[in-house]
Amino acid sequence: MPTVGTRLRATTQRLAEAGVPSPYHDAIVLIAHTLGLEPSYIRTAAARDDEWPPGADLDLLEARVTRRVDREPLQHITGKAYFRSLELQVGPGVFIPRPETEVVAGVAIAAAREALEMRGSVRVTDLCAGSGAIGISVATEVPEAQVSMVEASEEALVYLRLNARAQPADVRTRLRSVYGDARNCLRQFDSCADVVVTNPPYVPIDAVPRDPEVALHDPPQALYGLGNDGLEVPRAILDEAQRLLRVGGVVIMEHGDEQGPALRAYAESSEWWDDVRTLTDLNGRDRMLVATRVGV
Numbered sequence: 601m602p603t604v605g606t607r608l609r610a611t612t613q614r615l616a617e618a619g620v621p622s623p624y625h626d627a628i629v630l631i632a633h634t635l636g637l638e639p640s641y642i643r644t645a646a647a648r649d650d651e652w653p654p655g656a657d658l659d660l661l662e663a664r665v666t667r668r669v670d671r672e673p674l675q676h677i678t679g680k681a682y683f684r685s686l687e688l689q690v691g692p693g694v695f696i697p698r699p700e701t702e703v704v705a706g707v708a709i710a711a712a713r714e715a716l717e718m719r720g721s722v723r724v725t726d727l728c729a730g731s732g733a734i735g736i737s738v739a740t741e742v743p744e745a746q747v748s749m750v751e752a753s754e755e756a757l758v759y760l761r762l763n764a765r766a767q768p769a770d771v772r773t774r775l776r777s778v779y780g781d782a783r784n785c786l787r788q789f790d791s792c793a794d795v796v797v798t799n800p801p802y803v804p805i806d807a808v809p810r811d812p813e814v815a816l817h818d819p820p821q822a823l824y825g826l827g828n829d830g831l832e833v834p835r836a837i838l839d840e841a842q843r844l845l846r847v848g849g850v851v852i853m854e855h856g857d858e859q860g861p862a863l864r865a866y867a868e869s870s871e872w873w874d875d876v877r878t879l880t881d882l883n884g885r886d887r888m889l890v891a892t893r894v895g896v
């Protein structure tokens with residue numbers, strides 16, 4: 601009779617042989633997802649070498665492991681991605697939120713809390729919202745924040761709306777999902793934002809990501825920022841952020857680890873931005889531009 605431990609070891613080995621970056625973790629998640637149990641339970645059951653549960657759907661597990669061996673993202677197979685305190689629905693057509701963006705969301709949350717404290721209300725706009733990872737985190741973690749989320753892909757918008765609707769009523773009612781181009785969306789707003797946060801596409805066209813999970817499964821519109829340096833879309837979004845923000849408002853824009861100086865130079869060349877800074881992620885890499893909108 602197979603045990604949870606033998607099944608976990610065999611699955612881990614198959615994933616490792618396929619070059620999956622974290623085979624043990626992914627094997628646990630796939631087994632837990634198939635058995636409808638928590639990953640922590642699988643770890644414990646494997647350590648105790650419990651018997652494999654009778655009636656568990658082995659064909660389904662096999663099908664899911666094969667998809668992962670073919671380097672389909674784990675999150676597409678489970679349909680879930682975790683971001684800060686959120687469990688988000690994801691699938692083909694929407695960008696899978698990344699851990700480094702949690703730090704970007706954290707900076708937006710801090711800026712929103714500061715604005716709320718100073719002004720008694722706060723409006724936040726998440727441009728290029730994807731699954732809603734950043735915008736929904738802000739609404740969840742800043743109790744009174746009114747959050748608008750702008751997304752240009754119809755496929756991504758389906759997930760954005762699903763995730764917004766899945767929130768508790770008190771959060772859901774403060775979220776607005778807008779279908780539009782973040783480079784030109786001003787007329788869809790009737791008042792100024794205190795904080796604009798964005799994780800735009802910024803990968804240069806010749807820097808095709810190596811991991812098949814990214815290269816084959818993340819939507820190209822979510823990755824490539826156009827122009828030789830991948831910054832054509834981010835620069836246009838920065839210009840729109842300037843129009844969306846009130847004087848004294850803050851923009852926070854995620855970028856690639858080599859794009860800090862170029863984006864800083866662009867912001868500094870404009871009379872509309874002051875206090876232009878680059879902040880790093882948890883690995884110490886340049887990760888986001890922060891700037892304050894000034895009046896001229």
Ligand SMILES: C[S@@+](CC[C@H](N)C(=O)[O-])C[C@H]1O[C@@H](n2cnc3c(N)ncnc32)[C@H](O)[C@@H]1O
Pocket residue numbers: 694695696697698701727728729730731732733734750751752753756780781782783798799800801819821822823833
């Ligand atoms: C890197 S993903 C970020 C998604 C999400 N904010 C996150 O951090 O997980 C970029 C997103 O921007 C969207 N997008 C690309 N160009 C856009 C544009 N011009 N206007 C609005 N959204 C755009 C893509 O469809 C994608 O969902």
